Amino acid sequence: MPMTDAPATALRILMIDDESRILRALKALLREHTTFATTNPLEAAALAKQHDVDVVICDQRMPEKAGVDVLRDIKETHPRALRILLTGYSDLKAVLGSVNEGEVYRFVNKPWNNTELRDLVTGAGKIAREAPVIARDTLPQAEHDRARTQVGVLVIEDDTAVQQRLREILQPYYKVNFANNAERALQIMEQNETGVVISETEAGRSDLTGLLKALKLHHPHIATVVVTERANAQTAIELINEGQVYRMLIKPVRMGTCRLSVDSAIGRYWQLKQNPQAARRYTAAKPAPEGGSSALRLPAALLNRIRSLPGRLLGNARA
Amino acid sequence: MLLIIVIVLVVACAALGVALAQQRRQNLVLRAGQAETEAELKHLQASQSQVIHTTKLASLGQMVAGVAHEINTPLGFVKSNVEVVGDLLDDYRKLVKQYDAAVQVCLQPVDLIFNADKASLDKLVKHVEEARRKLFEARTAVEKSPLLKDAKELLGDASEGLAQLSSLVVNLKGFSRVDRDGMDTMDLNEGIESALMIAQHQLRDRVKVVKHLQPLPKVRCMPSQMNQVFLNLITNAAQAIDGDGTLTVDSRVDGGQVQVDISDTGCGIADDVLPKIFDPFFTTKPVGEGTGLGLSIVHKIVKGHGGTIKVRTTPRKGTTFTVSLPVNVSGPAAAESA
Numbered sequence: 001m002p003m004t005d006a007p008a009t010a011l012r013i014l015m016i017d018d019e020s021r022i023l024r025a026l027k028a029l030l031r032e033h034t035t036f037a038t039t040n041p042l043e044a045a046a047l048a049k050q051h052d053v054d055v056v057i058c059d060q061r062m063p064e065k066a067g068v069d070v071l072r073d074i075k076e077t078h079p080r081a082l083r084i085l086l087t088g089y090s091d092l093k094a095v096l097g098s099v100n101e102g103e104v105y106r107f108v109n110k111p112w113n114n115t116e117l118r119d120l121v122t123g124a125g126k127i128a129r130e131a132p133v134i135a136r137d138t139l140p141q142a143e144h145d146r147a148r149t150q151v152g153v154l155v156i157e158d159d160t161a162v163q164q165r166l167r168e169i170l171q172p173y174y175k176v177n178f179a180n181n182a183e184r185a186l187q188i189m190e191q192n193e194t195g196v197v198i199s200e201t202e203a204g205r206s207d208l209t210g211l212l213k214a215l216k217l218h219h220p221h222i223a224t225v226v227v228t229e230r231a232n233a234q235t236a237i238e239l240i241n242e243g244q245v246y247r248m249l250i251k252p253v254r255m256g257t258c259r260l261s262v263d264s265a266i267g268r269y270w271q272l273k274q275n276p277q278a279a280r281r282y283t284a285a286k287p288a289p290e291g292g293s294s295a296l297r298l299p300a301a302l303l304n305r306i307r308s309l310p311g312r313l314l315g316n317a318r319a
Numbered sequence: 320m321l322l323i324i325v326i327v328l329v330v331a332c333a334a335l336g337v338a339l340a341q342q343r344r345q346n347l348v349l350r351a352g353q354a355e356t357e358a359e360l361k362h363l364q365a366s367q368s369q370v371i372h373t374t375k376l377a378s379l380g381q382m383v384a385g386v387a388h389e390i391n392t393p394l395g396f397v398k399s400n401v402e403v404v405g406d407l408l409d410d411y412r413k414l415v416k417q418y419d420a421a422v423q424v425c426l427q428p429v430d431l432i433f434n435a436d437k438a439s440l441d442k443l444v445k446h447v448e449e450a451r452r453k454l455f456e457a458r459t460a461v462e463k464s465p466l467l468k469d470a471k472e473l474l475g476d477a478s479e480g481l482a483q484l485s486s487l488v489v490n491l492k493g494f495s496r497v498d499r500d501g502m503d504t505m506d507l508n509e510g511i512e513s514a515l516m517i518a519q520h521q522l523r524d525r526v527k528v529v530k531h532l533q534p535l536p537k538v539r540c541m542p543s544q545m546n547q548v549f550l551n552l553i554t555n556a557a558q559a560i561d562g563d564g565t566l567t568v569d570s571r572v573d574g575g576q577v578q579v580d581i582s583d584t585g586c587g588i589a590d591d592v593l594p595k596i597f598d599p600f601f602t603t604k605p606v607g608e609g610t611g612l613g614l615s616i617v618h619k620i621v622k623g624h625g626g627t628i629k630v631r632t633t634p635r636k637g638t639t640f641t642v643s644l645p646v647n648v649s650g651p652a653a654a655e656s657a
């Protein structure tokens with residue numbers, strides 16, 4: 001029901017799902033906004049541009065085209081819109097694709113919670129309208145060279161073999177530091193400007209995802225690249241929603257992918273530093289309060305140190 | 320998950336190969352040692368049924384993925400719609416309240432009229448005009464409101480969604496016989512329906528499904544295995560169709576046989592491939608997509624039930640697999656395996 005007299009606060013939202021009843025349900029749920037819906041993923045990118053939409057909500061499993069691919073295309077042609085993947089079942093491949101290619105803002109499972117989804121869309125739309133866009137993460141060569149000599153890359157990894165491998169890949173090009181655990185990682189971040197954090201999800205049998213989430217919550221312009229062996233779809237989804245990870249790579253690390261990811265992560269950080277308002281596009285969701293697996297189980301002391309990491313070392317933006 | 324399964328399969332395959340080689344050697348060197356050979360054979364059979372078991376798990380994973388999606392999609396819109404309809408009704412109640420208020424305003428002059436002096440009569444007329452206008456507006460708002468129509472549409476969707484969910488549950492019940500590995504009597508049409516539902520996410524909108532299912536007498540069989548047969552054949556058919564196509568499933572009774580045809584309008588099978596399709600681990604699909612076990616399992620199960628399987632194929636036109644089972648099976652050998 002595209003309203004002709006929609007108030008200025010009404011967002012323009014594009015929805016794509018091969019089940020038309022999902023579209024009708026979303027339309028009714030988001031009736032205070034102007035919605036555009038299609039069951040044909042092939043026409044999604046054109047619609048997004050044509051109607052200059054603020055938010056895109058897309059299903060993952062569709063016969064003509066996967067949601068991740070739809071969102072990747074929209075990211076290219078209409079980067080201003082924030083992208084939400086709404087799916088009934090998510091295999092790891094889809095989740096990884098949604099981070100690495102679609103750069104989704106949130107990953108939402110069906111059946112969704114109405115209030116949460118409505119709030120999510122409203123928040124996303126506000127950000128899409130207000131926050132400037134960083135269209136490309138790749139920097140011009142000269143600027144990139146300047147960035148990589150200045151911006152610290154921190155690797156959190158306790159497996160010495162992997163550390164060694166990452167050292168070989170990264171040392172020649174970047175200012176790299178290594179940490180075995182969260183404590184050491186924070187020490188490094190307190191002393192060096194750190195723009196990119198490359199991290200396992202676990203070190204020394206303790207969980208690192210809480211650290212990554214807290215870091216993103218308070219310092220959204222840092223780009224995190226998760227390199228993991230223990231990939232599972234659920235953790236990955238949490239790392240997207242609550243950690244806004246920049247890239248997620250599965251071990252063994254390959255030189256090419258790793259370099260590419262770190263290069264563009266540096267580009268992302270560098271541009272956010274100059275354009276702090278854009279960081280709002282990458283804000284992480286506050287973890288679910290009721291605890292569960294997604295709560296930030298971090299000691300208060302550590303959390304405080306993360307919160308008070310000096311701004312000068314982290315660009316000037318603050319969450 | 321898939322990786323683990325593949326690894327398990329590879330290990331099982333290697334174990335088979337090793338066991339086979341060992342067995343050959345033993346046969347040559349020690350013809351008299353028959354007891355030992357028999358033991359090896361047992362071992363071999365055991366690992367073969369192990370392979371069947373892991374493949375069952377593979378399709379279980381596939382099934383979970385498909386079913387989760389099939390359930391969560393209707394659940395998504397049913398849940399949302401029911402809540403939204405509540406909100407719409409609240410909005411509608413507001414309209415009715417406004418209408419009520421307008422009616423009240425209209426009734427006021429009736430009281431006023433009794434002690435109206437000439438001076439206030441003018442005011443009264445104005446009031447009545449204004450009240451009429453308001454009443455008219457409120458009534459139009461109620462009449463023109465799309466709220467009830469929208470609510471009805473959303474509830475219509477919700478009830479279709481619920482129907483979808485309950486048929487899923489019925490089909491899943493059919494499939495959950497996976498847990499009960501024993502012999503039972505079964506209407507093969509139900510197995511076909513269950514398998515079609517499980518394979519739904521591979522067919523969805525791309526492959527048209529045509530069913531000609533005639534009433535069948537119940538067959539004594541292992542239902543979980545028959546479900547597996549249909550699922551494997553349907554999966555192959557779906558995979559053989561590149562883009563749009565049709566999957567046709569026929570069932571009938573012919574003499575003492577129950578027959579099921581599963582036909583696709585897919586790529587067909589080339590002459591040089593045809594003789595190998597029932598071989599374990601033979602596949603033309605890329606690594607990770609096919610294990611090449613599907614048809615060997617189908618073959619083993621059907622034979623175990625005293626039935627037969629036939630293929631008719633025309634390259635680039637399509638393929639039909641026909642499974643025939645005797646109506647009265649007596650204790651199939653298959654009951655031992657898996």
Ligand SMILES: Nc1ncnc2c1ncn2[C@@H]1O[C@H](COP(=O)(O)OP(=O)(O)OP(=O)(O)O)[C@@H](O)[C@H]1O
Pocket residue numbers: 551555556559583585586587588592596597601602603604608609610611612613614615638
């Ligand atoms: N309906 C069909 N149309 C065309 N080719 C088929 C069909 N069914 C089977 N085949 C051919 O037979 C081969 C063996 O099939 P089978 O089901 O045993 O293994 P698969 O499908 O390759 O792998 P898996 O079933 O383990 O996923 C297939 O790779 C394919 O080449």
Ligand SMILES: [Mg+2]
Pocket residue numbers: 551554555609612613614
């Ligand atoms: Mg197969």
